Amino acid sequence: MTVRDRGIDWMTFSLYLALVAIGWAMIYTVGYKSGYPDNFLDFLETSAGKQLIWVGISMAGFFITWSLDAVFWRNFANIIYTASLVLLVLVLIFGKTIKGATSWFDFGGGVTFQPSEFAKFGTALALSSYLGNYSRGLKSLKHRLYAIAFFLAPLLLILLQPDTGSSLVFLGFFIVLYREGFPGWVFVAGFLLGAILVAGLVNPPLVVVTIIALAGLAVYFRNMPNRHRWWTLALIALCIAAFYGFKLGYGRYTSIGAGVALLGFFLYHWAGKQRDMAVLVFLSFIIGSSVAFFANFAFNNVFAPHQQERILVWLKPNEADPQGAAYNLNHSKMAIGSGGLVGKGYLKGNLTQGNFVPEQITDFIFCAIGEEQGFLGVMVVITLYILLLGRILIIGERQRSDFARLYAYGVASILFVHFFVNIGMTMGLVPTIGIPLPFLSKGGSSLLIFTVMIAVLLKMDARRI
């Protein structure tokens, strides 16, 4: 088959450029009140100036990448991956510690490099290469575990720095696995356990246990041989009773009641011919309850106070110290909230320009959009992202090779995690996890790596390897 160059996917490229441009404009506005020097060389010393240099470097990076053959990346996938793992190990030894995390190589002269950014790219390539090999796939447990190991390795190395935010990003590769046929129930179970864990952190375990028990009962009721309506009514009545039980201070008895009811149904189904389901539901109950108790115990006895605070800020913002852990989030929310529908206007955001939000130009750049451009601006940026993500998926699906498709999903997954966690964090939806907003946040490594990732994808798409 002849290799035909289809040219660049202009839509993706335009979306990418638009986001980079918006990002730079926002970094510029944050520093506006502090003043910019008239001299261009001095200007390059400011945050906006430095970012301008990095935009230039990234553009160069884009065209260099574009000039390389697409096959290069498949052939060198494992080498790049290995190199990134080596860098992650080296950074632990030689890296520079900033704010408690040993995440940077410092080359002097203000040039720093964050290997964890590079590792995202390497892992996306290597995982695609591994799964793209027709002989492997995700059919056996061994291959599934190998696949997971590919992103678990950098995840753990980054966790050692420790940079929790960057390491969690690697969990995004589960989306790739899902696309490639990883069993769906793992995701459901994982999601449920995660939910129980989160709920268990700050809620009394008895409440969580009761909710799980009621959920178990619901599963039984749904599978009753003859689905009489009164079962549903009975469940609703039980839920209401449980709610008031807790409200009136009979939490313990309510929990015991719910547990006993669940046990009764378990025996009922066990006696009937639904043993599998009975065991499943009851096991789930036991595991769920354990997780809830464990989470609560961990929260109260294992977590350091600052970690407790962070979780409180996320889940119960009103109970957190407003001048302490909740400070960032409060000011971030204020900045975004004060933008209103249409925003305060470009260069007029007094909160973002007044340095009220720490990490304003890096992790919290979204505040500037919220404050100055208002809800309409937020809508535009989120829409641009969703269009970009959707476009990458479409590009992925039209690839001929599994490698290219998997790589597209890898890029989309990483971008998505960054996008959702970052924006969600600025608005208090997601706990405060310090990861940048791709293309918008200030940061050279991040912008360059994301640019290269997009460039590689577009090159693959052009060549349809």
Added chain:
Amino acid sequence: MNQQLQNRHFNILLLFGIAGLVLLFRAMQLQVLDDSFKIKADAVAMSKYTIYPARGLIYDRNGKLLTKNTPVYDLMVIYNQVSPKMDTARFCRLLGIDKEEFKKRLNKDFRRDIRYSKIKPFVFMSRIPPVVFTRFQESLYEFPGFFAQIRNIRSYPVSNAAHVLGYITEVDEEDIKQSKGLYSPGDYIGASGIEAVYERELRGTKGTRYVLKDNLGRDIGSFQEGRFDTLPQSGLDLVSSLDIGLQAYAEELMQNKKGAVVAIEPETGEILAFLSSPTYDPSLMVINKERGDNFRQLQKDSSKPLFNRAVMAQYPPGSIFKTAVGMAGMQMGVVQPGTGFTCPGYYVNSGSDIRKCRSHPYPARVSTALQWSCNSYFFRTFKMIVDKYGYTKPAAGLDTMVNYLHRFGLGRPLGIDFPGEKSGNIPDSKYYDRMYPKERGAWRSPTIISLGIGQGEVELTTVQMANLAAQIANRGYYYIPHFARFFKNGDEAIPPDEKFTTRINNGIDPAYVEEVAKGMELVVAAGTARSSRIPGIAMAGKTGTVQNPHGQDHSTFIAFAPADHPKIAIAVYVENAGGGGRYAAPIASLIIEKYLKGEIDESRKWREKQMRDANLLNPRPRRVTVRRPVVPTGETTAPDPIRN
């Protein structure tokens, strides 16, 4: 690729879409649905500074400054912007306070006290002297959340006219509530005197500056290029009618006496001097640390220096009231200017009730009767007024006269530009109906005959007395006495309220007023006040000696001068001083002489000294200051219950 995995492609797309919508919904919640973030944001990132205007200055009629502004510094704080890491020890050292004090000043009862909020500035420390402040200011930037505000307090270049000027004080919660946002905690407001009456004109308009702040509380620029900022506008300066030299002289004469003096320029109604004695030094009311103590001392003083006798004391007028009775009697036609009554030295009121008069020449006219202050004459005149419509209908006669008295500005507040003015008391028929109910026998003219000579239930304020003199001086009209000559706004002069330039006719035929004026001229020339004659100036006046059941009689005198073209009308009231000719008349004559000639004639220096040195306060020091070269004339000291 099987169908199920194709679904997964769709599911992932769906996940992205839903995630996007969740973020959008959250953004909508923060930005559009809930405006509390906007409010909070403004509170943390914007400070509203108030720029205080200069309060209007007060001048006397000759352009002498009576009150001026002195800058002091208030240290303000916004609680939420105070850094927990600030160097409190250094801060306290600079301001000279201790940590306890610091805590007390900073931690207000934010929950309950409406005056304080954590996000709004409040006064941390007020009135820091410039010396301390200059030292502190250099380090001010180290303490985010604190900022300085320059304020003006009053100070007084002269130590007179305390009652007239009044004072300013910090607004209380009631003021703030009623002002609907005009005043904020810590603002100053005129609390008495001219400061209170002309608060609106003097206070000016506050300016506002919105400043954007950064996270450390530093200013980073104006909000929207200052579009919402306003400049403060200074208050209007007031050129008052007061002659501060005259005022000071009057205060000197009235020292160690209780009473009041009001001097008016008859042709304008402008108040030239206005004092209540004992008075105090206005500097005691300067807003500073000692003010509270000073104020309490003045309140405790048994001579009540804070009580403004010129408008708040309602005095029985005594014989000066005869001028009013005479005018009303002539206008009502019960007597003519030339009507004469024989005075046998007493007046038979009814049956055994015989009221004494003095021996004096025959009162052939109203003016002569005034000259000798003949009681019999005015008893008869008053009886004829009351009985004009029949002996059994005293109400009609009395009320007709009361009507005239009201037109003289008696019995109700004159409406001068001064707070706390009392109405005095002019009893009418209703008053006596209540006093003497029909069941217990109705009242008749003999019942209330004392009124005819200004005794009994009648009471006037000193301002009303002065105004009575002014309208006789004007031969039948007056202007409401007032302090405001005009306001100055830069070079522009703004006239006072129209009511002060509106001539008010007192309803008496000028010929009748002339007769009374003539009588008053005779009082001084050859009557009861002849010892108070001013060389070269024809003064007209009327003495009054008010019977006082609690002690010494009150001495009163109303006058105007020169008699034909009056420049000044005056009322002097000296409590517990004896006859009208003894203290009130000499004091009035000295003030008039001072005003008209600028100095006291050599022949009257002893009088001036005598008056100045007289101490009528209790306990009265036992010392005679000056031996008088001639026996004082004026009214006799006969121990009659009723004297003129």
